[in-house]
Amino acid sequence: MDSKAKAMKAAGENVVGFGAGEPDFPTPVHIVDAAIEACRDPKNHRYSPAGGLPELKQAIADKTKRDSGYAVEAAQVLVTNGGKHAVYTAFAALCDPGDEVLLPAPYWTTYPESITLAGGVPVVIETGDETGFKVTVDQLEAARTERTKVLLFVSPDNPSGAVYTPAEVAAIGEWAVEHGVWVVTDEIYEHLTYGAHEFASMPTLVPDLAEQCLVVNGVAKTYAMTGWRVGWMIGPTDVVKASSNFQSHATSNVANVSQRAALAAVAGPLDDVVMMREAFTRRGTTMHGMLNDIDGVTCIEPQGAFYCFPNMSGLLGRDIGGSVAATTLELADLVLDQAKVAFVPGEAFGAPGYARFSFALGDADLEEGIRRLAELVG
Numbered sequence: 305m306d307s308k309a310k311a312m313k314a315a316g317e318n319v320v321g322f323g324a325g326e327p328d329f330p331t332p333v334h335i336v337d338a339a340i341e342a343c344r345d346p347k348n349h350r351y352s353p354a355g356g357l358p359e360l361k362q363a364i365a366d367k368t369k370r371d372s373g374y375a376v377e378a379a380q381v382l383v384t385n386g387g388k389h390a391v392y393t394a395f396a397a398l399c400d401p402g403d404e405v406l407l408p409a410p411y412w413t414t415y416p417e418s419i420t421l422a423g424g425v426p427v428v429i430e431t432g433d434e435t436g437f438k439v440t441v442d443q444l445e446a447a448r449t450e451r452t453k454v455l456l457f458v459s460p461d462n463p464s465g466a467v468y469t470p471a472e473v474a475a476i477g478e479w480a481v482e483h484g485v486w487v488v489t490d491e492i493y494e495h496l497t498y499g500a501h502e503f504a505s506m507p508t509l510v511p512d513l514a515e516q517c518l519v520v521n522g523v524a525k526t527y528a529m530t531g532w533r534v535g536w537m538i539g540p541t542d543v544v545k546a547s548s549n550f551q552s553h554a555t556s557n558v559a560n561v562s563q564r565a566a567l568a569a570v571a572g573p574l575d576d577v578v579m580m581r582e583a584f585t586r587r588g589t590t591m592h593g594m595l596n597d598i599d600g601v602t603c604i605e606p607q608g609a610f611y612c613f614p615n616m617s618g619l620l621g622r623d624i625g626g627s628v629a630a631t632t633l634e635l636a637d638l639v640l641d642q643a644k645v646a647f648v649p650g651e652a653f654g655a656p657g658y659a660r661f662s663f664a665l666g667d668a669d670l671e672e673g674i675r676r677l678a679e680l681v682g
């Protein structure tokens with residue numbers, strides 16, 4: 305869908321794209337300035353420690369204590385080539401062939417691929433809008449077997465926008481401790497929550513989990529730095545050391561200039577993300593309201609990240625501009641052709657019947673795109 309939408313745009317068609325998984329804001333100026341300065345310093349023109357610049361590792365440890373209350377040491381931090389690389393590294397470190405990883409759906413498309421690349425077996429646990437797309441301890445327990453090694457947990461969630469309450473996070477963490485299940489917890493959207501919904505870090509709420517928990521995070525979403533490629537993994541020192549050795553042979557250090565930019569980001573203020581959060585709150589509210597006004601579409605409130613994840617099943621089997629879609633995959637294709645609106649069908653996230661609409665785009669485009677969808681299917 306994405307490449308088709310891009311090809312249509314390149315051909316001059318006026319496509320409104322809701323596929324973006326990145327903030328539409330530029331990286332804050334003080335971060336860019338730090339990178340420019342770093343470019344001019346010859347020490348950044350050389351190899352540096354594979355696991356990350358020591359100053360950055362310390363700043364990430366400090367920032368983790370500041371933002372989520374989780375006290376860790378620099379030796380527990382591995383700097384990676386984006387959060388995605390941290391996800392891959394986490395599963396590569398933990399999974400032996402055949403180990404099962406519990407994966408609540410809808411899931412970010414990279415998770416099952418990373419698990420499989422590491423030799424693990426994704427065990428998908430379905431959730432739906434009736435439970436706010438949140439997995440329960442009962443579901444986890446029902447899916448647990450002798451081979452269960454890891455649970456993938458993410459809140460705020462991509463694609464559903466769900467944010468678990470502190471009580472829900474704690475209950476899942478306690479279940480993991482009780483059964484010796486590792487948790488890979490992805491905190492990349494920690495600062496993007498809306499209204500009364502707040503991020504809660506699992507190892508902070510359940511300190512006993514620390515020895516069986518890997519935290520994944522990065523600068524991409526909080527500081528509008530998707531292209532800079534800096535993320536990190538936090539975990540027990542032995543896992544981090546082994547992962548650092550692995551990284552030294554796979555990729556060596558993350559680009560020094562990007563690491564210096566990330567240092568300015570994590571050691572600096574959170575003012576820019578406050579501004580982004582305001583814009584995303586406004587856009588999420590608009591999108592949520594407009595989607596629910598469409599007959600055949602129902603959408604729960606986005607609580608975090610920057611996605612609405614509406615249930616589109618009411619549009620399936622219906623005559624839309626002379627065509628009928630049987631699946632959300634077909635619907636996405638039809639809407640792109642007829643209304644020039646691109647969204648990601650739920651099939652991509654293991655959740656057919658739903659669709660992901662990013663609200664990381666300008667207000668006018670957002671309204672225009674949903675209006676076009678409403679006119680087409682109305």
Ligand SMILES: Cc1ncc(COP(=O)(O)O)c(C=O)c1O
Nearest residue numbers: 325386387388462492522524535
């Ligand atoms: C849930 C989640 N985790 C991790 C990432 C990785 O981000 P990056 O590799 O750009 O740091 C993304 C990006 O879309 C994401 O949505």
